[in-house]
Amino acid sequence: MSNTFTKLVSQLTHSLEQENDHELLISIEKYHPAKLGRLLESLPNKYRDDFWSLIPVNCKGEVLLSVHRELRQFLIKKTSEADLLKCLSTLQMDELADIDADLPLPVVSAMVEAMDSQRKERYRTVASFPDNTAGGMMDVDATAVRKDVSLKAVYRYLCKLRKKEGMLPEQLDQLVVVDRNNKVQGTLYLSDLVSMDNSLSVGDVMKNDVPLIDSLQSASQVAQIFEDHDLISAPVVDENNFLLGRITVDDVIDVLKHNSEQRLLASAGLNEELDMFAPVSHISLNRAIWLGTNLITAFVAAWVIGFFEASIEQLVALAVLMPVVASMGGVTGSQTLTVVTRGIARDLVSSANIVSLTLHELKVSFINGILWAAVVFLITILWYDDWQLGGVFALALFVVSLTGTLSGALIPIVLKKLGVDPAIAGGVILTTITDAVGFLIFLGTATYILI
Missing domain, CATH: 1.10.357.20 (SLC41 divalent cation transporters, integral membrane domain)
Incomplete structure (x- = not known):
């Protein structure tokens, strides 16, 4: 733990002891959800409930994702079903599938019921795969294009998508090229899209050498593929090469971090999910x-x-x-x-x-x-x-x-x-x-x- 973070934990503990909610709220607004998760893991149990109650609802979903499972279950028990539904609405489908096993059944049912038909289908697709497989890791919002359209048309499509959604998908470095049956044919790098003659077709500039990840490959195998090929993202396909989604490098980093912690703790006979301040x-x-x-x-x-x-x-x-x-x-x-x-x-x-x-x-x-x-x-x-x-x-x-x-x-x-x-x-x-x-x-x- 760095000196800066150690000081932050000390300041946070002091504020909680003094019940200085104003100072705590200012601190919370400055930090990323992942950092708030680390702070929660660093706090003894007697302070966690108070600190969790001050975190904005729209931020709690990402915080739940960042903490280990035992603490996540503790925090979920301390959260009302209404607040859980609000904070989960900000998460992507693969993220929801990662934590749905820890959620109360009424919350999961209400969450699925509140989805539109498209989100519901995407959630069920990801949830049908085990968490430690490519299918369980993937984001089903893969951006796909056809090989017979021009680069100019693809550019207009991305502009419309950006306007509609408010942002492009995270870690978007390439688009997946598919045929009419949604079978993967290659990929189009954004660097080629913005640097080559826009009158060219996607088929003229697309790449065929990007590895496709089978939906049933293990998370460790996926991480190895990303490491071997220096990937930022990669398409996920079924046994017939039909596009199911994509995996991004941030998901792979989570896998590598988990595996590293698991091996370190396992060497001492410790459970990687065990809370530092567990009973x-x-x-x-x-x-x-x-x-x-x-x-x-x-x-x-x-x-x-x-x-x-x-x-x-x-x-x-x-x-x-x-x-x-x-x-x-x-x-x-x-x-x-x-x-x-x-x-x-x-x-x-x-x-x-x-x-x-x-x-x-x-x-x-x-x-x-x-x-x-x-x-x-x-x-x-x-x-x-x-x-x-x-x-x-x-x-x-x-x-x-x-x-x-x-x-x-x-x-x-x-x-x-x-x-x-x-x-x-x-x-x-x-x-x-x-x-x-x-x-x-x-x-x-x-x-x-x-x-």
Whole structure:
């Protein structure tokens, strides 16, 4: 959180404590709905209700879109049905479809009933697709033209559209070219429209190389297409290439932000929808499950150590050096786990290249394993004046490095096949394996050779 935003939260909290509504209203008028959403997420529960009540109704719809789901549900409960209908009327169809699951059924019914036939049809089209697909993300207001009309006619059409609607669609960088059956044939960039001879037809200047997005593609796949092609917008089509709508870059940024937050929180076993100021009982339960899982894995490592309790009592140096073995194995494995998990998330890893990738990671681990095994061998000799202990320590570190790398490469693949997100469970499983194998190799070898 930046210093500017931190100061803003402090000022806002002070105004709420002093019940200075006038100062709050001035602040609210200055900020974008997304910023108001961030402020709400930063406020403790006791202040949220008062702050929410001061936000203008015509702004509340966009604020609801910008906050995480748990807070959104809290705010919806604090809003009358009449105000909900007013604030939802300002949203686009894809935006309504994103939050309709959190709305009371009477509000959804009244909202649909109040729509004209065109908006109602558009809403039902978007709502028929899952939220995490291209169809669920798209805006059905795609601006389409025919290839046989002139650029001059297209320009006049856009002027009329601007006059009728008050504004052109957001992120409008291209128009979709369709035939009489609404089947996509290409796209017309606005830059070509305004810079080329207006007597030319759309067919003369349209582009055929812009990727079409299938309505059933996942949100992550859509984001990858936008990244690969540097798109601002793209048409969404069905299996027969008939135009359904379009997706814009602001929708993709939301997907990337969500995925990033999801992976960060999942790595610690946290729910990406969990409110920062959620009830203590709710947060405690959520974290207790994860802590219990980690406790079980810790006991697995302790169980392995227990077999060599007598050896540790005879040679205290083993207890001193054990954490180093576990740490190096865990870090080595985490590096590979991160590479493979990221590759899976971007659809770069498959059965065709996983063997090559694993061998590549093992080669890197082999080189680093030899290097750091030599380093710890020398350190141990200087520390304990015992070359045998140094050799055992170096061997264990080398083996656990390779084990961590192999586990880091295979665990995400196995979890993916089992339908489990590698970002959530991969780290726990990896830690269990590297700790158990590291302690087993180190203590077992030390017991056999030294004791």
